[in-house]
Amino acid sequence: MSSTSVLVAGLPCHPNLNATLSSPTPTNTSNAKDGDNLVMKVDGFKWRLVIAYDGTRYAGWQYQSSPPTIQRYVEKALMGATKLERKDLHLVGASRTDKGVHAWGQVAHFVTPFNYDRIESIHAALNGTLPEDIRVREISPAVPEFHARFSAQRKVYHYRIYNDTFMDPFQRHNAYHSAHKLNPAVMREAAKYFIGKHDFSAFVNASQKERVRDPVKDIFRFDVVQMGALLQLEVEGSGFLYRQVRNMVALLLQIGREAVPTDIIPKILATRNRRELAKYSLLAPPQGLCLMAVEYNEDHLRLPPGSPNPSFGRHYTIKSCKLPFY
Known part of the structure; x- marks a missing residue:
């Protein structure tokens, strides 16, 4: 295990x-x-x-x-x-x-x-x-x-982008609408630059008075999954800085629109300067982002001795039909 x-x-x-x-x-x-x-x-x-x-x-x-x-x-x-x-x-x-x-x-x-x-x-x-x-x-x-x-050892976030000429009204609260045609293949290639251990100072939203304790984060995977008009960006890492995921997504959107080249990512990372990212992209809106999972060491997930069983909720069943047959 x-x-x-x-x-x-x-x-x-x-x-x-x-x-x-x-x-x-x-x-x-x-x-x-x-x-x-x-x-x-x-x-x-x-x-x-x-x-x-x-x-x-x-x-x-x-x-x-x-x-x-x-x-x-x-x-x-x-x-x-x-x-x-x-x-x-x-x-x-x-x-x-x-x-x-x-x-x-x-x-x-x-x-x-x-x-x-x-x-x-x-x-x-x-x-x-x-x-x-x-x-x-x-x-x-x-x-x-x-x-x-x-x-926490790892966190998994998903960011959903609805890429069509008009927004699906049923997706409006949990996806960002991009009417610009996106190139998923280019975005997928660019996302690879984020994988690995990097200083993400250029991708954190913080005032100059705030000091980021540890800007170095390890990104284990960054997938771009296409499901019809829906693009799902799935990122898993050791942790994330304030608004880091939304800043990474914003730059990938610009790359997907083919407004900037894929190799802009390592160049921006190297600057460690948030102002450099601001030259190319703005913060992605919040509604597309979802925290999917948090992972822990198995030792921290064990049950204490003598503790009650976990609860996952209850299903209700009908033991007998109380309506008369017609």
């Missing part, structure tokens, strides 16, 4: 009213800064969430009271299900998706001072409280050393 595995997931969740309360076990989380929040060392039981959402109506993942964010709604649902305060949950997400960006495999963790003997009910409670465009696909017990953000 490989050293990493994709954290895959399932479906819905109501607080388990029959939960077994146990004494807390130590949970050591990182003391590093998680954005503006200091992730403190906390004691309790740790739980891992896999979350899917349509980001159209939200100002991204990161918590803020207004305009609404995904984290705000997830925390509100958790507070109702667990009866805990926000400060006690210590909810952390793997990726701070931007305004309008979607996710199929966002990962987060939270902490409770008590254990559950079953978690199907709390899973049902979360999805019963959350808006319809946010769903918890999986909830699992997590080992103390698991951290949704700092334990």
Whole structure:
């Protein structure tokens, strides 16, 4: 078995009213800064969430009271299900998706001072409280050393481009419309320049006052998949800088339009200067981007001893027909 595995997931969740309360076990989380929040060392039981959402109506993942964010709604649902305060949950997400960006495999963790003997009910409670465009696909017990953000080994993003003379109205919220005819073969060839370990300083959106901690990222694959009028750009890497994927896609769009040559990519990478990229392309819109999966070391995905089984949601069945035959 490989050293990493994709954290895959399932479906819905109501607080388990029959939960077994146990004494807390130590949970050591990182003391590093998680954005503006200091992730403190906390004691309790740790739980891992896999979350899917349509980001159209939200100002991204990161918590803020207004305009609404995904984290705000997830925390509100958790507070109702667990009866805990926000400060006690210590909810952390793997990726701070931007305004309008979607996710199929966002990962987060939270902490409770008590254990559950079953978690199907709390899973049902979360999805019963959350808006319809946010769903918890999986909830699992997590080992103390698991951290949704700092334990991540790889992330997979997809960017969808609808390439036709008019936009399919059913795709408008999860794909970018390009009326310019694109050349997928040229884009596929150009995407190879991103593969490998590079300094992506030229592809990060950050002010001069902000210092990127580690601009070197390793891109494992960058595929351009054509499905009729739809182009799906699939990128997998060790991690990504702020708006890095959307900046890479924007340049590939210009290359696909044959406005700039494919070898412009290594030249821009070598400059390590965001202003150089701005000469050729603007930031790609957010609605085409989706966080598909976050991968972790298998040791961080194991279940703690004595923990309940993961919940992937429940299917409901009809045991007998209650309608009369006519």
